[in-house]
Amino acid sequence: MSYFRTCSVILECCAGFDYDHFQLARIKWRNEFQLNPGLCERYQGNLRQWFADLMRPAKAEPLAACWQVFDGQKFCDGNAVQHEVVLNLPITLIIEMGDISPGNNWEITKTLSPYPNNSTATAHGVKYSVVGHIYLSPGGHHFIARYFSAPGAKPEIFDHDGGKREGHVIL
Ligand SMILES: [Zn+2]
Secondary structure (H helix, E strand, O other): OOOOOEEEEEEEEEEEOOOEEEEEEEEEOOOOOOOOHHHHHHHHHHHHHHHHHHHOOOOOOOOOOOOEOOOOOOOOEEEEEEEEEOHHHHHHHEEOOOOOOOOOEEOOOEEEEOOOOOOOHHHHHOEEOOOEEEEEEOOOEEHHHHHHHHOOOOEEEEEEOOOOOHHOOEE
């Protein structure tokens, strides 16, 4: 699973009126990374910014209320927030771009860095490189793919279309 997926944990924090308190949820496998027009608008189609933000553990989303509630009675009026902390980097990063629709246009860069502002990660070359695109027609039960040769091999581009050339890949 960790070859293709990330797992994450939700950390909830609340600065209550007398003491700070924290709650950790169970670690869970995260859904596939999916983009949509709403995210595109938020990040102005900047894939790098979206990815860096996703991996940044310091980001906090406000919660409607603190979790210290029992039988509808609130025990804390503090401002609670939650952080999603991604715990691993998959070897193969899969990003589902979503439907081709107006307002869902992303700038696809050759590389994508999970920690662009971390000098140690940059020095060790922690980054993803684009190696393939897959285009799916769910209604037509059909996909086509274009992918790059393995790193270190002679740089070549291959096309696959299961509906053509009896499923053979062409250079
Ligand atoms: Zn609280």
